[in-house]
Amino acid sequence: MNTATTANGHANPHGDGHYSGLMRWLTTTNHKDIGTMYLTFSLIMFFVGGAMILAVRAELFAPGLQLMQPEFFNQLIGIHALVMIFAALMPAATGFANWMIPLMIGAPDMALPRLNNWGFWLLPPAAILLTMPFFLALFGIGDGALATGWTFYAPLSVQGGMGVDFAILAVHILGISSIMGSINIIVTIFNMRAPGMTMMKLPLFAWGWLITAFLLLATLPVLAGAVTMLLTDRHFGTHFFDAAGGGDPILFQHLFWFFGHPEVYILLLPVWGLMPHVLATFSRKPTYGYTAQVYAFIAIGLLSVVVWAHHFFTAGLPVPALIYFMFSTMAISIPLAVLFFCWIATMWKGSMSFETPMLFAVGFIVLFGIAGLTGLILADVAADAQYHHSYFVVAHFHYALFAGGIMGVMTGVYYWLPKWTGHMYSEKLGKLHFWLTVISFNLTFMPQFFLGLAGMPRRIPDYALQFAEFNAISTVGAMILGFSQLLFAWNIWSCVRGGPKAEARVWEGAEGLEWELSSPPPHHSWETQPVIK
Amino acid sequence: MTDQPSEFSPADLARRRSAARRLAWLLGLAVVIIYVLGLFIKR
Amino acid sequence: MMRTLPHSRTFGSSCAAARRRSLRCLIPAGTALLPAIAEAEMRFNFPEPVTPIARETLHIHNEFMLIITLLFVVVFAIMIYSMIKHRKSVGHAAVKFTGPTGALQWFWALIPFAILLFIDFVLMGIPAVQAIISMEDTKTRADMVLKVTGMQWKWQYEYPEAGIKFISTMSTPRAQIANAEAKGEHYLLEVDKPVVLPVGKKVRILLTSTDVIHTWWVPQFGVKRDAIPGFLRETWVLIEKPGIYRGQCAELCGKDHGFMPVVVHAVPEPEYLAWLEQQKAEAVAAAGSADRAWSRDELVAEGRTVYDKVCVACHQAEGQGLPPVFPALAGSKIVNGPLLDMNGRIIPDSHVDRVFNGKAGTAMQAFRDTLSDVELAAVITYERNSFGNKLGDMIQPAQIKALRQEAK
Numbered sequence: 009m010n011t012a013t014t015a016n017g018h019a020n021p022h023g024d025g026h027y028s029g030l031m032r033w034l035t036t037t038n039h040k041d042i043g044t045m046y047l048t049f050s051l052i053m054f055f056v057g058g059a060m061i062l063a064v065r066a067e068l069f070a071p072g073l074q075l076m077q078p079e080f081f082n083q084l085i086g087i088h089a090l091v092m093i094f095a096a097l098m099p100a101a102t103g104f105a106n107w108m109i110p111l112m113i114g115a116p117d118m119a120l121p122r123l124n125n126w127g128f129w130l131l132p133p134a135a136i137l138l139t140m141p142f143f144l145a146l147f148g149i150g151d152g153a154l155a156t157g158w159t160f161y162a163p164l165s166v167q168g169g170m171g172v173d174f175a176i177l178a179v180h181i182l183g184i185s186s187i188m189g190s191i192n193i194i195v196t197i198f199n200m201r202a203p204g205m206t207m208m209k210l211p212l213f214a215w216g217w218l219i220t221a222f223l224l225l226a227t228l229p230v231l232a233g234a235v236t237m238l239l240t241d242r243h244f245g246t247h248f249f250d251a252a253g254g255g256d257p258i259l260f261q262h263l264f265w266f267f268g269h270p271e272v273y274i275l276l277l278p279v280w281g282l283m284p285h286v287l288a289t290f291s292r293k294p295t296y297g298y299t300a301q302v303y304a305f306i307a308i309g310l311l312s313v314v315v316w317a318h319h320f321f322t323a324g325l326p327v328p329a330l331i332y333f334m335f336s337t338m339a340i341s342i343p344l345a346v347l348f349f350c351w352i353a354t355m356w357k358g359s360m361s362f363e364t365p366m367l368f369a370v371g372f373i374v375l376f377g378i379a380g381l382t383g384l385i386l387a388d389v390a391a392d393a394q395y396h397h398s399y400f401v402v403a404h405f406h407y408a409l410f411a412g413g414i415m416g417v418m419t420g421v422y423y424w425l426p427k428w429t430g431h432m433y434s435e436k437l438g439k440l441h442f443w444l445t446v447i448s449f450n451l452t453f454m455p456q457f458f459l460g461l462a463g464m465p466r467r468i469p470d471y472a473l474q475f476a477e478f479n480a481i482s483t484v485g486a487m488i489l490g491f492s493q494l495l496f497a498w499n500i501w502s503c504v505r506g507g508p509k510a511e512a513r514v515w516e517g518a519e520g521l522e523w524e525l526s527s528p529p530p531h532h533s534w535e536t537q538p539v540i541k
Numbered sequence: 542m543t544d545q546p547s548e549f550s551p552a553d554l555a556r557r558r559s560a561a562r563r564l565a566w567l568l569g570l571a572v573v574i575i576y577v578l579g580l581f582i583k584r
Numbered sequence: 585m586m587r588t589l590p591h592s593r594t595f596g597s598s599c600a601a602a603r604r605r606s607l608r609c610l611i612p613a614g615t616a617l618l619p620a621i622a623e624a625e626m627r628f629n630f631p632e633p634v635t636p637i638a639r640e641t642l643h644i645h646n647e648f649m650l651i652i653t654l655l656f657v658v659v660f661a662i663m664i665y666s667m668i669k670h671r672k673s674v675g676h677a678a679v680k681f682t683g684p685t686g687a688l689q690w691f692w693a694l695i696p697f698a699i700l701l702f703i704d705f706v707l708m709g710i711p712a713v714q715a716i717i718s719m720e721d722t723k724t725r726a727d728m729v730l731k732v733t734g735m736q737w738k739w740q741y742e743y744p745e746a747g748i749k750f751i752s753t754m755s756t757p758r759a760q761i762a763n764a765e766a767k768g769e770h771y772l773l774e775v776d777k778p779v780v781l782p783v784g785k786k787v788r789i790l791l792t793s794t795d796v797i798h799t800w801w802v803p804q805f806g807v808k809r810d811a812i813p814g815f816l817r818e819t820w821v822l823i824e825k826p827g828i829y830r831g832q833c834a835e836l837c838g839k840d841h842g843f844m845p846v847v848v849h850a851v852p853e854p855e856y857l858a859w860l861e862q863q864k865a866e867a868v869a870a871a872g873s874a875d876r877a878w879s880r881d882e883l884v885a886e887g888r889t890v891y892d893k894v895c896v897a898c899h900q901a902e903g904q905g906l907p908p909v910f911p912a913l914a915g916s917k918i919v920n921g922p923l924l925d926m927n928g929r930i931i932p933d934s935h936v937d938r939v940f941n942g943k944a945g946t947a948m949q950a951f952r953d954t955l956s957d958v959e960l961a962a963v964i965t966y967e968r969n970s971f972g973n974k975l976g977d978m979i980q981p982a983q984i985k986a987l988r989q990e991a992k
Contacts, residue, residue, distance in 0.1 A: 078841070116554070164836065167838070191565045191569060320810075361673065377659065390712055393637075465842075
């Protein structure tokens with residue numbers, strides 16, 4: 009983190025920071041510093057979560073147990089998911105928001121800078137809580153981390169060891185952090201826009217984040233409630249999820265997925281907001297269908313909270329519920345198709361060039377298209393009986409969350425990195441990173457679709473012989489995918505350290521307030537209020 | 542775009558920030574209410 | 585992608601042998617992978633369906649895959665065309681438009697959504713609704729009932745009409761899993777006692793669980809349903825073709841989630857009825873044997889089989905357990921405590937109490953209803969006289985029977 013400090017090269021080094029070194033980062037209330045911290049944290053946790061899953065994939069390279077026992081395997085898959093979702097993807101999106109929203113809407117800073125600082129500094133303790141049981145187990149304390157998968161399904165989680173308590177606590181803290189971040193983003197967008205920046209002139213990235221923030225506020229308390237109930241079931245003799253005491257294990261699934269499904273869009277909406285900026289920039293053409301995209305965001309946000317039960321079609325829901333949840337889920341394809349239509353229409357008849365961010369954007373659209381289309385057939389209750397709990401689902405949501413989420417974040421990083429650091433990254437390394445990522449990603453997850461169809465359940469540490477070939481291919485893909493991300497880290501690192509000077513308007517076709525400021529922007533953005541035409 | 546630069550006046554900023562604070566408390570309250578209501582859900 | 589492969593394909597012994605060799609030395613991926621791919625017939629679709637539901641599911645799946653593949657190709661063909669034609673490097677100048685203008689453009693902009701709506705709610709929606717209704721129709725003209733109970737990490741099958749029940753556990757030796765032995769053809773998908781069902785009969789399957797949520801899944805039946813503790817769920821199968829069908833638990837249920845296979849033998853009805861009679865006779869014999877006095881050696885010998893089937897996953901072969909989650913039985917205070925109180929009743933938190941009633945909030949389940957009198961007596965006696973535990977006492981099946989009645 010300290011290297012990032014020097015490299016940010018603030019135009020006004022005296023700013024509001026009264027400290028230097030570590031204390032500066034602990035106490036900073038500057039939106040850019042906090043954005044940098046979020047992004048750094050996210051990158052570190054991306055490698056932590058990635059290392060976990062590489063161990064899992066190594067175990068799955070061949071049938072039989074080679075490297076680990078099932079207990080440890082179960083811990084790795086669950087913590088991998090929680091780390092990637094809560095500690096890698098969400099902080100990356102929040103980092104983007106912190107850095108870019110004030111620049112984009114012409115605000116001097118976030119509305120509530122101290123809340124912003126607190127929101128970030130809750131994250132490292134939560135990450136430690138989440139992973140600590142692994143290390144405690146090494147010293148013979150407890151039985152390791154959460155081993156229930158990230159879904160915490162009761163009664164398995166009621167039965168689990170103290171890793172579950174650590175994870176419950178960590179999820180509470182991560183939730184509080186996200187809620188504070190969301191509140192800050194909402195009030196910043198509502199109250200801090202420069203004069204003339206009406207809601208319908210708001211950059212789409214800010215719109216995407218606004219919907220995300222509202223979804224977080226609506227659903228995180230439900231997750232917190234569900235895990236609190238789990239905690240009281242575990243330790244205080246309640247029976248929310250215990251049939252013997254009049255409770256219902258399926259209630260947990262309802263509560264969890266009431267959060268869990270919107271969570272998917274929470275992760276994706278910031279990326280969907282970012283895409284039109286990148287596509288317009290590199291197509292040198294204005295965004296197509298701005299209004300349509302805004303309404304599509306709102307529609308997806310609203311639909312996302314009424315479709316949750318499609319995550320447990322096999323749990324035995326009544327027929328009318330099955331039919332309702334199937335059709336409401338399919339309905340999401342309409343606003344999503346609006347987005348695809350607008351993305352492609354933005355590119356249509358443009359004057360395109362394919363720098364790294366554009367490559368990632370196009371890769372995102374194609375691979376996320378696969379996620380969307382397989383999601384459409386997963387919504388079908390009859391076919392879902394076969395797909396559900398199988399590797400088909402694993403492949404589907406990695407197309408959504410790696411290709412959709414992580415590659416979306418990479419698009420944003422390459423797009424804005426010169427703005428943040430004032431230097432250009434290495435285009436050659438960036439392109440190499442893109443191609444390695446796209447090819448190895450497909451090598452990893454395409455075979456998993458076939459594994460699922462052939463009948464391999466997810467979350468198993470060992471498998472029957474007929475699944476061996478696809479698993480071996482998938483593991484090879486995962487190793488390449490994992491290690492090629494080091495290129496990404498190296499490219500960022502060298503860009504922070506130096507490189508060719510970046511212009512204020514980094515990209516030829518870039519439009520928007522953020523490109524009016526120097527690269528990197530001054531310590532206090534927009535001390536002079538911009539006027540929006 | 543920055544045709545007529547005008548300063549963010551301290552008074553204007555203070556007004557915006559206090560409006561933001563009020564809204565933030567309101568949203569926080571909504572979150573707490575959802576959380577508490579959640580604990581009473583029965584199926 | 586649409587290809588349906590014949591299901592009967594299993595790995596030839598040569599292939600399995602090749603894999604065994606590569607396993608032992610873990611040849612680097614690059615070299616091991618290529619011959620493996622060339623040799624194996626990889627399956628790209630569902631296994632062969634053998635029930636009406638599975639056939640319908642496969643049909644729906646194939647149709648949907650066709651639709652989404654078409655959508656994918658059309659949409660991205662347009663995009664790729666644009667990416668080739670509308671590049672800066674070929675001198676294409678950007679046209680500035682931000683939305684549809686004029687009736688014709690609006691028409692073309694709205695057409696894709698009309699098509700998508702049609703696909704969603706008509707092309708995919710109508711067959712899906714029909715399939716749901718037939719999938720959930722468990723009660724009409726059901727010929728028999730099979731009750732499936734999931735428990736960590738085995739399945740119990742009960743034929744309520746015939747009054748028989750038994751536990752089915754994975755029979756793959758642990759040595760194969762640990763790569764100490766060559767893996768068999770049906771590695772991880774084989775059980776000691778498969779469930780037997782008649783072909784051509786509609787079987788209503790009731791599911792529940794004793795501990796956590798499990799999911800009963802046989803891919804060739806197109807049936808997957810959760811087994812939820814404290815609740816009954818149901819589904820149905822009508823197997824059209826005799827054969828051995830294999831599946832697995834599909835919901836993460838703890839340590840040995842990957843090791844609780846489902847194996848169904850589908851046989852013609854006369855064969856099924858004969859099997860049923862034999863099972864009934866065995867059940868009667870077992871019930872009768874509960875009344876006679878057993879010697880300690882007999883109980884210990886019987887107890888070892890029960891232990892190796894039911895208890896070994898957690899408490900391990902030498903009774904050493906997997907502390908701290910799964911306690912050791914060797915030298916355990918509870919196991920080495922008194923058997924029953926002076927009136928012959930169960931002492932709370934004693935060895936017999938644990939085996940009978942389990943321990944709430946842990947993986948230790950109540951075996952009162954899942955094991956027979958003989959099995960309970962045998963396993964308790966075995967545990968008290970093995971792993972270095974030398975209590976020398978025993979409990980008779982008849983005593984278990986009495987304790988059961990007392991509890992009622």
